[in-house]
Amino acid sequence: xxxxxxxxxxxxxxxxxxxxxxxxxxxxxxxxxxxxxxxxxxxxxxxxxxxxxxxxxxxxxxxxxxxxxxxxxxxxxxxxxxxxxxxxxxxxxxxxxxxxxxxxxxxxxxxxxxxxxxxxxxxxxxxxxxxxxxxxxxxxxxxxxxxxxxxxxxxxxxxxxxxxxxxxxxxxxxxxxxx
Amino acid sequence: xxxxxxxxxxxxxxxxxxxxxxxxxxxxxxxxxxxxxxxxxxxxxxxxxxxxxxxxxxxxxxxxxxxxxxxxxxxxxxxxxxxxxxxxxxxxxxxxxxxxxxxxxxxxxxxxxxxxxxxxxxxxxxxxxxxxxxxxxxxxxxxxxxxxxxxxxxxxxxxxxxxxxxxxxxxxxxxxxxx
Numbered sequence: 001x002x003x004x005x006x007x008x009x010x011x012x013x014x015x016x017x018x019x020x021x022x023x024x025x026x027x028x029x030x031x032x033x034x035x036x037x038x039x040x041x042x043x044x045x046x047x048x049x050x051x052x053x054x055x056x057x058x059x060x061x062x063x064x065x066x067x068x069x070x071x072x073x074x075x076x077x078x079x080x081x082x083x084x085x086x087x088x089x090x091x092x093x094x095x096x097x098x099x100x101x102x103x104x105x106x107x108x109x110x111x112x113x114x115x116x117x118x119x120x121x122x123x124x125x126x127x128x129x130x131x132x133x134x135x136x137x138x139x140x141x142x143x144x145x146x147x148x149x150x151x152x153x154x155x156x157x158x159x160x161x162x163x164x165x166x167x168x169x170x171x172x173x174x175x176x177x178x179x
Numbered sequence: 180x181x182x183x184x185x186x187x188x189x190x191x192x193x194x195x196x197x198x199x200x201x202x203x204x205x206x207x208x209x210x211x212x213x214x215x216x217x218x219x220x221x222x223x224x225x226x227x228x229x230x231x232x233x234x235x236x237x238x239x240x241x242x243x244x245x246x247x248x249x250x251x252x253x254x255x256x257x258x259x260x261x262x263x264x265x266x267x268x269x270x271x272x273x274x275x276x277x278x279x280x281x282x283x284x285x286x287x288x289x290x291x292x293x294x295x296x297x298x299x300x301x302x303x304x305x306x307x308x309x310x311x312x313x314x315x316x317x318x319x320x321x322x323x324x325x326x327x328x329x330x331x332x333x334x335x336x337x338x339x340x341x342x343x344x345x346x347x348x349x350x351x352x353x354x355x356x357x358x
Contacts, residue, residue, distance in 0.1 A: 006185020008257065008295035038253045038300055038321055043222045045253065045321035067246070074217045074224065078187065116187035121217055142217055142224035142321060 001049040002035070005079035005138035009035060009047075017049075022057065022158050029099050032056050036146070044146045048075075048139040050082070050132035055099055058085075058106050058129035058154040064147060070124030071150075073143035077114035081133030084112040084120055096131035105155035114139070127154065180212070180228040184258030184317035188214060188226075196228075201236065201337050208278050211235050215325070223325045227254075227318040229261070229311035234278055237264075237285050237308035237333040243326060249303030252322035256293035260312030263291040263299055275310035284334035293318070306333065 002009055017035045021027040033049040050056070061071035075084060083096040088110030095113065098106035108127045112120050114137075122128055124144075153159070181188055196214045200206040212228040229235070240250035254263060262275035267289030274292065277285035287306045291299050293316075301307055303323075332338070 010296045013296065037255060037298060040251060040300065042251050042323045043321060045224065045255075045319075072219060072221050076216060076224075117189045117192065119216060121219065140224075142222060144221045 001033070001079070001136055001138050002047060007047060007078065007138065013037075022153075024158065026099075028054065030055050030057060030102075039146050041145055044071075044141075044143045046141045046143075046146070047078075048137075048141055050080075050130075050137045050139070052132060052134050052136045053096075054136070055096070055131040056129060057102070057158055058108065058127055059151045059158075060125050060127045061147075062125050062150060062152055064150050068144075071144050071146060072122065072124050073141055074119055074121040075114060075130070076119035076140040076142070077116050078138045078140055079116055080135050080137035082114045082130055082137040082139055083133065084114055084128060084130045086110050086112060086120075086122065086126060086128050095133075098129075102155065105153075107154060180258070180315055180317050181214070181226060186226060186257065186317065192216075201332075203337065205278075207233065209234050209236060209281075218325050220324055223250075223320075223322045225320045225322075225325070226257075227316075227320055229259075229309075229316045229318070231311060231313050231315045232275075233315070234275070234310040235308060236281070236337055237287065237306055238330045238337075239304050239306045240326075241304050241329060241331055243329050247323075249329075250323050250325060251301065251303050252320055253298055253300040254293060254309070255298035255319040255321070256295050257317045257319055258295055259314050259316035261293045261309055261316040261318055262312065263293055263307060263309045265289050265291060265299075265301065265305060265307050274312075277308075281334065284332075286333055 013035055017033055019027055020034055021031040024030050028051055035047045037045045063070045085108050087108050090109040091111035094111050106129050114120060192214055196212050198206055199213055200210040203209050207230055211233060214226045216224045242249045264287050266287050269288040270290035273290050285308050293299060
């Protein structure tokens with residue numbers, strides 16, 4: 001997908017691409033591919049790649065210290081199409097839907113459509129989730145330091161960084177919201 | 180050049196590309212094209228484009244406050260070829276030369292060659308200059324906040340941000356180093 005987007009990476013980088021399934025064992029529907037270019041104590045840049053209609057679940061980047069109010073990030077669509085959901089008025093006819101059964105943990109419903117060349121900057125500690133369009137998406141992320149282990153997902157079953165020991169070997173199913 | 184590099188930008192962004200000639204009036208030889216995607220109080224991302232053999236003069240990003248030790252930046256070559264010069268052992272047969280007559284203000288001579296997919300991270304306050312290869316170059320820059328007006332160029336005649344009033348209307352010529 002990076003190749004389709006015209007993005008050149010080295011062989012070493014190709015081997016370093018992470019398929020982040022969030023420990024859910026349901027990668028084709030929930031997760032993303034990520035290549036971290038740089039992540040220092042001050043800033044970070046990555047490429048993200050999503051399969052068609054693959055979702056990345058709702059989460060936020062909370063304050064981590066007196067001097068770090070949480071990760072600030074800009075998503076820039078490079079290829080394909082991505083639907084980003086953020087706090088704000090609910091979009092009446094959204095173009096993406098949370099994965100079936102997970103609706104209760106996808107709470108922000110204001111839609112931002114990002115086509116190639118479009119970008120959106122998220123302030124720290126802002127709930128967001130996103131889903132690729134029908135062909136998938138490649139998205140550059142420019143941000144302050146990534147501290148994935150600090151991310152807070154709305155679904156309490158999700159941890160961005162999972163211990164191998166605790167890794168699920170069965171697909172995750174969101175609990176259906178109570179009737 | 181961005182198009183050649185497979186980088187999609189919006190029409191608004193195309194109009195916002197800056198041809199930074201550093202007030203030298205010699206853009207084809209010294210300067211670069213720059214499109215700033217985002218520059219917040221915490222981080223910054225840009226695309227840089229250089230003509231064939233165009234140079235960007237030696238400078239550094241000094242500390243600006245007790246909490247900001249200066250800009251940290253990563254250059255990632257996307258297209259073409261760029262020769263980056265940084266402190267370190269002088270490279271014996273460098274592939275780029277400072278613009279003629281300007282040799283005295285290009286003092287760091289350790290060469291780093293960046294081809295598409297290659298990148299290099301510069302700590303704050305590090306002298307550096309760079310030049311595109313024979314076809315030009317497109318380079319992504321991921322960094323902490325850009326405060327161009329704080330940059331210190333080795334050539335005391337250069338200011339990154341020039342007042343229109345003080346803008347030269349004749350080509351800049353570096354003073355020849357004394358014999």
